[in-house]
Amino acid sequence: MDPLSVLKTMWTHKWVTVPMVLLIGLACAYSMLWAPRTYESTATFALAMPKIPTEQELEEEPSLAKLNADNPYLRWQDTSLLAQVVIDRVNSAEVHEGLVERGLEGEYELSPPDGTSSGLMKLTVSADSKQSARDTVGFLSAEFSRILYEVQKVNQADDLYVIDALPVSGPTPAEEIFSSRLRSTLLIGAAGLVVLFGVVSLAESVRAARQRSRSRAEQRAAGATESTKETGTWVTAADPALRGNAPDLPVLGRQTASVPVPVAPVPDDRAHGRESPKVPAHAAR
Template sequence: MDPTEVLRVLWRQRWYVAPAVLVALVAAAYVFQLAPRSYQSTGTYALVNPNVPSSQELEADPDLAALNGDNPYLRSADTNLVTDALMARLGTESTLRHLEAAGVGTEFAVGPGVGGNGFVVDVTGVGPTPAESIATTAAVGTVLEDELRELQTVHGADDRFLFTPLVLAEPESATEQFSSRLRATIVVLLGGGVLVFGAASLGRYRETSRSGRPRPDRSDRSDRPETGPVPGPATASQAPHVDVLRHGTGSLLGTGAATARRTRGPVGR
């Protein structure tokens, strides 16, 4: 069915289609304006290298030599290993339990900072209000500090040999995410489109049930000229005239033959 035919059907069933269109528009406006909103805020943290004592400091201060420097991430050739391990720990169930215990939201995201710097981590918290979003981001930042320390002290390393977090940008404000409301509005409009075509189908069904057959569409008529009625056999009303003609002809033939015999007369002897 071409688009013009679809529009023609919708217009013909406009008394059924118009309420469906109105319902769809009201629902879409409600979702976009009054539905729950989503806000997000971001905090940025940098991982600062530990101040490992040099060999001269160890010789000058025997107490430094007694410190436990067994931090496994200091022995790794990959400088981004501690950051990758930290982001992996933040994505576990233990982080969700910490957030639930703190009474904040559990929707957040952790990723590398701007430019993909291995020692910069972005924490983004999501919430239905700006305040709840900021609270979630701050709570995740607290968990980040605890997890970072726990990762490095697995062998009892001293604080002098640990990477420490440094706050580069605090989550001071939250921005609304229009994409969530827009997606919900699109879904409602798609459902409204289904409702509109369903209303048009209902109108066509009721139209067919009332008339016994579909209303003829002028656009479907062909341009062929109309032909007159095809002549058929003679009807009963026309039969007496035919019989009269048949009998009349026979009478005339008989009269003509008798006249001819009288005219010729008897044959001569």
């Protein structure tokens, strides 16, 4: 559809368009200026592989050979499997209940940075306040370390053979996520425009329906007038004095129209040198 036609239609229904545009503008302004903010805090960890004793070290220190080295996650060349297990445990209902008990709210995500399997784990927390974001990332960092340790002790492996989580950065100070505020504003604006176009379309449909009804009524009235002209004639009183100022009235029913009969003019005998016949006096009387 032509944009000019859309604008013209919207202006035609300005009694709907103007209030809707004002409401959308106020909603977007509220979302941008006064709506609740979202703050984010992050923490990054590195999964460090343990230093496994060599054969020579085991021979030199027999006590090392007696340690339990049955850590199932050391059978893989990297820490991708361990990272996935820890992620699933951190996202479990157990950790969520711990957040609720401490009155902490917000959303969080634990994943390798940019989806890589480099041994780094990034914890991202978003909350409605700075304090809540800091407290939540602190609690989840402790839970991450605890779960990482527990899953490796499934076979009671000695701590020497446990993969450690080394803090790399964070928890960072909570900062506002401006993109979240902008995204909310755009969503409100888009939803408002959809509602606006829907209301204008409804108003246009009502207007078109009224025009069709008016056109049909005018066509019926015009048809009735044509029918009256075909089946009726105008009758006028012969004497204007009797009619006065009364208008001509249609008489329904088919009428016989009077056709004037031509009358031949009376010849003038004097014009031809003949005299008119004389009428006797007694006949004249």
